[in-house]
Amino acid sequence: xxxxxxxxxxxxxxxxxxxxxxxxxxxxxxxTSFSSMSAHNGNPAGAIGxxxxxxxxxxxxxxxxxxxxxxxxxxxxxxxxxxxxxxxxRAVSSFYPGARTIISxxxxxxxxxxLDENGELRHYSANSMCAAGTGSFLDQQLSRLGLRYEDTSxxxxxxxxxxxxxxxxxxxxxxxxHRQQEGYSKAAMWSGLCRGLAxxxxxxxxxxxxxxxxxVVVGGVAANATLMKWLSAACGxxxxxxxxxxxxxxxxxxxxxxxxxxxxxxxxxxxxxNAGEPCxxxxxxxxxxxxxxxxxxxxxxxxxxHGNEISISAPPAAKQNKTWLGIxxxxxxxxxVICDNSGKIILDAYRKxxxxxxxxxxxxxxxxxxxLQNAGVEAxxxxxxxxxxxxxxxxxxxxxxxxxxxxxxxxxGALYADKSIETIFEIGGxxxxxxxxxxxxxxxxxxxxxCAAGTGSFLEEQAKNLGFTLNEASDSVIGVAPGVLSDRCTVFMxxxxxxxxxxxxxxxxxxxAATYSVAQNYLxxxxxxxxxxxDKVFFQGATARNKGLVAAFENLLGVSIVVSAxxxxxxxxxxxxxxxxLCEKEGRTSSFRGFAVARRRILLEKxxxxxxxxxxxxxxxxxxxxxxxxxxxYRCGKDGDSQPKKTNVxxxxxxxxAALFRSACAAGKTGAGLTVGLPRALGNYQYLPLWSHFLxxxxxxxxxxxxxxxxxxxxxxxxxxxxxxxxxxxxAAHVQKLAEDGEVDYIFLPQMISGRRHRxxxxxxxxxxxxxxxxxxxxxxxxxxxxxxxxIMPAIDFNLGKGRMSGELYAACGAPLHVTRRQVxxxxxxxxxxxxxxxxxxxxxxxxxxxxxxxxxxxxxxILGRPYNTADGRVxxxxxxxxxxxxxxxxxxxxxxxxxxxxxxQFENMFWIYGQMIIAAAKMVRGSRNLYAVYLTNYGCGPxxxxxxxxxxxxxxxxxxxxxxxEHSGDAGYMTRIEAYLDVIxxxxxxPAPQP
Numbered sequence: 001x002x003x004x005x006x007x008x009x010x011x012x013x014x015x016x017x018x019x020x021x022x023x024x025x026x027x028x029x030x031x032t033s034f035s036s037m038s039a040h041n042g043n044p045a046g047a048i049g050x051x052x053x054x055x056x057x058x059x060x061x062x063x064x065x066x067x068x069x070x071x072x073x074x075x076x077x078x079x080x081x082x083x084x085x086x087x088x089x090r091a092v093s094s095f096y097p098g099a100r101t102i103i104s105x106x107x108x109x110x111x112x113x114x115l116d117e118n119g120e121l122r123h124y125s126a127n128s129m130c131a132a133g134t135g136s137f138l139d140q141q142l143s144r145l146g147l148r149y150e151d152t153s154x155x156x157x158x159x160x161x162x163x164x165x166x167x168x169x170x171x172x173x174x175x176x177x178h179r180q181q182e183g184y185s186k187a188a189m190w191s192g193l194c195r196g197l198a199x200x201x202x203x204x205x206x207x208x209x210x211x212x213x214x215x216v217v218v219g220g221v222a223a224n225a226t227l228m229k230w231l232s233a234a235c236g237x238x239x240x241x242x243x244x245x246x247x248x249x250x251x252x253x254x255x256x257x258x259x260x261x262x263x264x265x266x267x268x269x270x271x272x273x274n275a276g277e278p279c280x281x282x283x284x285x286x287x288x289x290x291x292x293x294x295x296x297x298x299x300x301x302x303x304x305x306h307g308n309e310i311s312i313s314a315p316p317a318a319k320q321n322k323t324w325l326g327i328x329x330x331x332x333x334x335x336x337v338i339c340d341n342s343g344k345i346i347l348d349a350y351r352k353x354x355x356x357x358x359x360x361x362x363x364x365x366x367x368x369x370x371x372l373q374n375a376g377v378e379a380x381x382x383x384x385x386x387x388x389x390x391x392x393x394x395x396x397x398x399x400x401x402x403x404x405x406x407x408x409x410x411x412x413g414a415l416y417a418d419k420s421i422e423t424i425f426e427i428g429g430x431x432x433x434x435x436x437x438x439x440x441x442x443x444x445x446x447x448x449x450x451c452a453a454g455t456g457s458f459l460e461e462q463a464k465n466l467g468f469t470l471n472e473a474s475d476s477v478i479g480v481a482p483g484v485l486s487d488r489c490t491v492f493m494x495x496x497x498x499x500x501x502x503x504x505x506x507x508x509x510x511x512x513a514a515t516y517s518v519a520q521n522y523l524x525x526x527x528x529x530x531x532x533x534x535d536k537v538f539f540q541g542a543t544a545r546n547k548g549l550v551a552a553f554e555n556l557l558g559v560s561i562v563v564s565a566x567x568x569x570x571x572x573x574x575x576x577x578x579x580x581x582l583c584e585k586e587g588r589t590s591s592f593r594g595f596a597v598a599r600r601r602i603l604l605e606k607x608x609x610x611x612x613x614x615x616x617x618x619x620x621x622x623x624x625x626x627x628x629x630x631x632x633x634y635r636c637g638k639d640g641d642s643q644p645k646k647t648n649v650x651x652x653x654x655x656x657x658a659a660l661f662r663s664a665c666a667a668g669k670t671g672a673g674l675t676v677g678l679p680r681a682l683g684n685y686q687y688l689p690l691w692s693h694f695l696x697x698x699x700x701x702x703x704x705x706x707x708x709x710x711x712x713x714x715x716x717x718x719x720x721x722x723x724x725x726x727x728x729x730x731x732a733a734h735v736q737k738l739a740e741d742g743e744v745d746y747i748f749l750p751q752m753i754s755g756r757r758h759r760x761x762x763x764x765x766x767x768x769x770x771x772x773x774x775x776x777x778x779x780x781x782x783x784x785x786x787x788x789x790x791x792i793m794p795a796i797d798f799n800l801g802k803g804r805m806s807g808e809l810y811a812a813c814g815a816p817l818h819v820t821r822r823q824v825x826x827x828x829x830x831x832x833x834x835x836x837x838x839x840x841x842x843x844x845x846x847x848x849x850x851x852x853x854x855x856x857x858x859x860x861x862x863i864l865g866r867p868y869n870t871a872d873g874r875v876x877x878x879x880x881x882x883x884x885x886x887x888x889x890x891x892x893x894x895x896x897x898x899x900x901x902x903x904x905x906q907f908e909n910m911f912w913i914y915g916q917m918i919i920a921a922a923k924m925v926r927g928s929r930n931l932y933a934v935y936l937t938n939y940g941c942g943p944x945x946x947x948x949x950x951x952x953x954x955x956x957x958x959x960x961x962x963x964x965x966x967e968h969s970g971d972a973g974y975m976t977r978i979e980a981y982l983d984v985i986x987x988x989x990x991x992p993a994p995q996p
Contacts, residue, residue, distance in 0.1 A: 013061035013261070014254025016087075016247070017044040017069035019498055020107040020136065020465055021220070024051055025250045026061070030094070035247050041467030042501045042510055044069045045076060063261040064253030068109075072502055079259040085113055085124060087252030092216050093119055094255065095242045100213030103205065103231070104248070105221035107135040112205035114212070127204050135221045140461065141172055141193055144332060145186050146354025152226060158191035163714055165968030166196035177331055177389045178970030180357050182619045183604025189355070191226055198230035199717040207723075215239045218248035234718070285481040286512050286551035292536075293550065294565035308367035309350045312375060321346070323379040325592065326576030327361060327398065328406065328569065329353070329390030332429030332457065333542065334360045336368060337572040338379060343416055343580065346379075347371060348569040350542075357390040358397065358621075362598040365398075369595035384592040385409075385579035387571050389431075389972040396630035397602060397621050399593040402579040406571050407445045407980035411435050413574030414538045417564045422533040425522070425553070425561075426570075427543040429457045431973065432526045441987040444959070445980045447973065448526050455518075456543035462497065462514040466507045470546070473511050477548035482512035512548060519552035536560040542568040593623075600624040650884035653849055653891045654863075658871070660845065664689035664838035665704070666696035674817060675701040676792075677744040679734030681708070682727060682770050683752045685867035686894070690835035691748060694809075697827030698819050703744055705734045708874035712737070713967060725940040726967045727868045727875055728769045728776065735777040739790060746816055748792050749774040755913040756798040760900035764799075764913045767943055792816060802829070846895030853889070853930060859985055860889040862896060862925050864951065865936035866914045869965065876936055877971045879963065879978065883934065886982055891931075896921045907950070912943045922951045925958075932959055932985055934978075939966040959984045 012027040022044050026034040036055060040047035051057070065074040066082040074081040092099050102113040114123040127134065142149065162184050164175040172193065179189050215235055221227060222245035232239035244251060304310050321340055328335040334357065338347040349368050353360040372379050385402035386395040387409040395403040410433065414424050424435040432455055436444040448455065463473035483505050485496040496517075500510045537559055543549060544567040553561045566573060583590065601624040609618045620629040665688050676695050678684060684691065692702055708730050716729035719736050738747045751774045755764040769776070774793030794812035796805070806825040813824060853860050863870050863880050870876055870892060880890045902920035903910060910916045918935070925931045935951055937944040948962050961981040963974055 010060060010062050010260065012254040012257050013057075013063040014087075014247075014250035014252070014257070015048060015063070015065045015067075015070070015073060016250035016253065017048070017065065017067040017073050018106055018249075019068045019109070022047045022051065022067075022069075023247050023250045024048065024057070025244075025247050025254055026057070027251070027254045032244055032247070032251060035244060035250075037246065039465070040069070041465060042497065042507050043467075045073060048073065060260060060262050062254070062257040063259060064255070064257030066249050066253040069498060069502065077259075077261055079257075079261060082253040082256050084249055085111075085121065087249045087256060088113060088218055089115070089119065089121065089252065090255045091248040091252035092218065094251070095244075096214060096216050096240065098214055099216045101211035101215040103201070103211075103215060103217045105135060105201070105217065105219040107139075107220065110134055110201060110205060112211075125205050127201075135219070136461070137166070137172075138193075138197065138221060138224065138227075140457065141176065142190075144176060144355055145189060146352070146356065147186060147190065149224070152187075152190055152224070155187035155190060155226065157229070158188050161188045161192035161195060163710060163717075164189065164192040164196045165966060166193060166200040172196070172968070175968045175970040176355070177357075177972050180355065180390065180393075182606050182617065183621075184606075186355055191230075194224065194226040195230040196717070197227060198234045201231065202234045203717070203720060203723045210234075210236045213238070216245075217241045218245045220246040222246060282481040283484060283513070283516055284555050285479055286477050286515065286548050286555070287479060288547065288551050288554060290559065291550050291554045291561040291563070293547065293563050294567075304367045304370065306363040306367045307351055308364055310367055310371045311348050312371065313345050313347065321377060321379050322382050324576040324580040325381050325384040326409070326572040326574065326579065327364075327384070327386045327388075327394055327400075328409065328572035328575060329357050329361060329386060329388040329394045330406075330428055330571075331389050331431060334364055334388075334390070334394075335569045335572045336364050337566075337569050337576050338368065338372070338381075339573065339576045339580075341580075343577050345566055345569075345573060346377075348566060348572070350568060353390075357394065358602055358604065361390075361394045361397070362602070365595050366598035369598065381590065381592050381594070383576075383579040383583040383588070383590045385575035387575040389976070392632050392972075393604075393619070393621065396632055397593075397623060398597055399591040399630075400579075401588060401590050401592065402575070402582055404575055404578055405976045405979035405983075406431075407433055407435060407447070407976060408442065408983050409571045409574035409578065410540055411437060411442050411445075411574065412577050413566075413570035413572075414540060414564075415440060416573065416577055417566075417570075418538060418562065421536070421538045421562075423531065423536075424538045424540060425527075425544075426540040427456055427518075427522060427549075428541045429455060431455065432522055434526050434530060436531050442980065442984050443987070444530060445977075445984065446526060446528070446530070447977055448522075456541065459514065459518050459543065459546065459549070463511065466497075466511050466514075468507070468511060473515075474546045474548055476508050477512035477515050478551065480508050480512040482509045482516060485513045485517040515546070515548040516552045516556075519549055519556055523556060532557060532559070534559060536562050539563050540567045540570040544568070597623070605629075648881065648884050650887065650889045651881050653846075653889065653895055654871075654880055654884070656845055657842065657892045657894055660838065660841050661689070661871075664834065664841070666692040666834070667702065673699050673701050674745045675703055675743050676817070677738035677741065677747045678702060678704045679731060679738060679747070679749065680705045681731035681734045681872070682773055682868050683750070683766065685871050687750075687752070687835070689838045690831050691750065693834040694827050694831035695748060697830050698813065698817055698823060700817065703738065703741065705737055708734070708872050710874070713874055717967060723940070724769060724776070725938040726965065727866075727872070727938060728773070729967065730868075730872070730875060731773055732777055735791075744790070746790050746792050747777075749777060750794050750796045751775070753795055753797040754799055758900050760903050760908060761916055762909050763911045764916065765911055766913055767941075842894050843897045846891070846897055849891065849895060850931075854928070857930050858889065859930050859932065860891055861932050861934050861985075862891045862893065862921060863936060864893055864918050864921060864933050867892075867894060869936045869938060875965060877965065877974060879934075879936065879971070879974055882971070882975065883978055883982070886979065888982060888985070893917060893921055896924060899924065912947075915943055915947050918947055919950060919954070922954045926954050932988075933961075934981070935960070935962040937962060937964050939964050959988055 014025045016023040021037050022040045023037040025032050036051055038047045038051055063079055064082045066084050066087045070081050088102055088104055092102050100115050104111045110127040112125045116122045162179045166172055176189055222241040302310055323338050326337045333352050336349045337345055339345050349364050351360055351364055383401045384398055386400045387404050387406045391403050410426050414421055422437050426433040432448040434446050435442055460470055463470055483500045497510050539561050544563045550561045603622040605620045606617055618631050620631045622629045712733045715733035715736055720729040720732050738744050752766045752770050757764045792812050794809050806828055810821045810824040884890045898917050899920050902923040907919050925933045937948055
């Protein structure tokens with residue numbers, strides 16, 4: 001009894017050693033008398049010891065340890081590790097005893113704990129191994145916007161922020177760049193990001209359903225008021241937190257502590273393994289033997305009053321100089337180059353964008369003007385070009401003579417430095433690029449997709465976590481033999497780094513391992529088996545200044561890595577050279593507004609264009625002193641607000657297919673009768689003529705949803721029952737729209753199982769998500785029980801005989817639509833005839849078009865992909881139209897007659913109906929000298945994970961582009977890839993057909 005009373009008087013100590021931070025609390029009875037946290041930079045024991053010394057923590061405690069790095073601390077203190085879930089439950093019960101749901105959002109993890117009425121755990125789920133949905137993800141985007149968390153606390157509430165995808169750091173970057181160009185404020189972008197993250201968490205942890213009862217949010221992210229607002233909205237309210245929520249696990253560990261420990265201010269943890277040799281295999285030391293690095297710079301480098309890094313390479317002898325200006329506006333930085341008439345760089349400048357590309361570009365231009373004046377140089381700018389993800393907006397503001405994609409610009413900059421190069425690697429803040437040069441032109445190019453692990457921002461983030469600056473990280477890893485990490489997602493790598501540190505590797509070894517992994521990720525995900533010169537690789541981008549990364553590439557490839565002194569501004573230099581060549585060739589007079597644009601007030605405004613039904617969201621740049629603001633964002637391709645809508649003849653095949661599709665669909669009956677809704681999604685982008693005529697034949701009025709838009713995309717994120725591919729989420733949103741329409745009596749949502757088989761393939765199935773579209777819609781948490789009763793979901797297998805097909809349709813439609821079996825059979829027979837007429841019309845239209853193209857020899861691009869990817873403007877981000885605007889005819893897959901004989905023996909077991917169509921069309925394109933292919937696929941598409949590889953193999957030796965779509969709405973990254981691909985096509989002399 002005396003021992004029990006003694007224990008009751010002892011203070012309790014709780015330590016949460018997480019993946020990135022350590023948190024300490026002291027409980028005095030029921031009150032938290034002390035709390036503090038610190039980043040541990042890979043050394044949690046050292047961080048804990050430092051916190052204790054700085055805060056004079058000493059004495060005897062009941063100590064509880066928890067967290068991802070807690071095991072090593074518990075071992076050092078000879079106490080048990082407290083389960084993190086139990087710790088959170090215990091802490092939350094002391095603040096909110098009636099809580100039924102706990103959402104924990106940490107630096108690198110997110111978890112859901114659902115409790116029963118007694119507070120016992122009944123369900124647990126956690127995020128997948130992806131950085132999205134975690135605190136580190138938010139930290140990265142906050143840094144990109146040039147913000148601190150305390151800045152966001154002053155933001156006004158944004159009721160309807162712009163959509164920002166939060167599935168991945170690369171997708172978020174793409175959307176944020178797009179939103180910056182549209183003129184949205186930082187507050188609006190931050191709110192949109194937090195809303196996207198809230199929806200991502202709901203899908204990841206709750207599969208789209210809403211939590212029951214009171215929900216308590218814990219972890220460091222709980223202090224984010226904007227995210228809390230959107231989480232509450234997504235959960236239907238009843239979401240709370242508390243001031244000490246970031247310390248929840250530490251508080252719970254303290255309350256569950258049973259071991260009495262004596263602590264001293266100068267405590268030193270002896271973590272097992274730190275003194276011994278690492279037991280994991282080591283990579284080769286990071287040393288540079290073959291590679292060529294630039295010599296120490298003799299240039300006049302300084303940081304000016306605007307915060308720009310300005311470097312004057314060689315002040316020209318003359319006071320008046322004819323010069324060319326290139327500006328590269330990237331995702332995290334903006335660069336500029338002034339070169340003379342020979343192409344030689346006179347001056348280069350660099351700065352971070354801080355989430356404001358316009359202000360950053362203005363500050364850079366102001367710095368350049370002042371630097372030239374201070375050097376006594378009068379520079380006459382004969383031409384200006386912009387490149388990078390922000391090229392359009394800065395091009396419009398500066399009056400650029402050329403707006404060029406960064407792949408082409410980087411290649412031109414590299415060729416100026418060395419005309420013999422064949423392979424270029426470029427790694428930027430969030431983008432990575434590969435370029436192959438043949439005969440002085442780009443013959444192949446690719447960019448990274450949904451993974452930030454092979455980019456400069458990841459390396460910077462890991463250096464920060466380990467307590468290094470970027471410069472320190474670059475130097476510290478040279479000569480180090482590191483352990484082996486994965487080359488996967490950022491979270492995988494972070495977990496592996498923590499594992500190395502736990503096993504006794506030093507911070508230098510962990511940093512070296514991360515450096516190796518960035519190089520390996522780039523080679524696996526970006527280069528992906530493409531040609532790499534056996535002589536040398538030209539390495540560009542600011543990341544190329546990292547010596548460790550140069551050594552990693554040299555070790556992995558066994559070739560010389562060449563880094564130019566101007567590697568960080570190669571894109572800007574290439575842009576300057578290209579505008580010089582253009583203006584000299586065409587005798588142009590520059591439209592550059594001059595450096596004075598840096599001092600003008602610029603206001604960005606977004607308004608809809610009323611010129612046609614597109615209702616495009618147009619961005620206007622109101623520039624002080626300019627009567628007419630430049631504008632951009634027109635889907636029709638026109639150049640300004642004063643012009644009429646532009647007709648695009650290169651888009652005519654898509655327009656013709658759309659017109660044929662519309663005319664083939666029945667309008668439905670008028671007057672009395674039941675109204676049946678048809679969602680314009682998934683299989684209905686092919687079979688809507690069939691089902692509209694079927695329902696019309698049954699006497700139904702029809703209500704068909706329109707093409708997807710931003711409202712549908714937002715609803716898709718909200719109502720989807722799981723993290724499906726984007727087209728499936730969009731289908732759920734279309735169903736939701738019909739369910740909320742009071743005029744719709746029923747929703748016809750056939751579950752498409754299989755197309756009609758033929759003798760050239762063993763199967764002909766639709767994807768499982770298309771097959772189960774009705775069941776997914778019924779499972780949507782947003783769909784009420786009454787709405788679910790509206791669903792008519794016949795199972796459709798076109799291999800069944802007419803009698804069985806009619807029986808399936810009658811079983812689903814007979815009772816709700818009050819029709820007989822005979823009526824159903826007759827309606828279906830007429831509907832099939834209408835659908836076959838539509839298909840015949842598409843084949844005839846396609847044959848005529850392809851014959852004309854073959855006679856003319858004019859290059860054209862076949863858009864491969866499922867109809868619901870290529871014909872839905874929002875899902876496809878209107879990319880076919882945008883390709884056409886760049887001067888190339890685009891052809892929808894449906895106009896390419898399906899020839900099953902093209903499958904051959906290699907693909908006779910192709911399981912998927914759309915896979916067969918795509919493979920057959922790809923083989924036709926490969927055999928044509930003037931046809932090329934762009935494949936529109938989706939992030940998370942199972943069948944396409946195989947099909948894209950098959951098509952890439954079929955197209956080997958011929959330019960080919962695959963674009964992976966998702967819910968993010970920014971097109972900047974896609975347009976860079978497309979513009980570079982079209983440049984490759986223009987230089988292609990006509991790829992010969994492969995030899996049999």
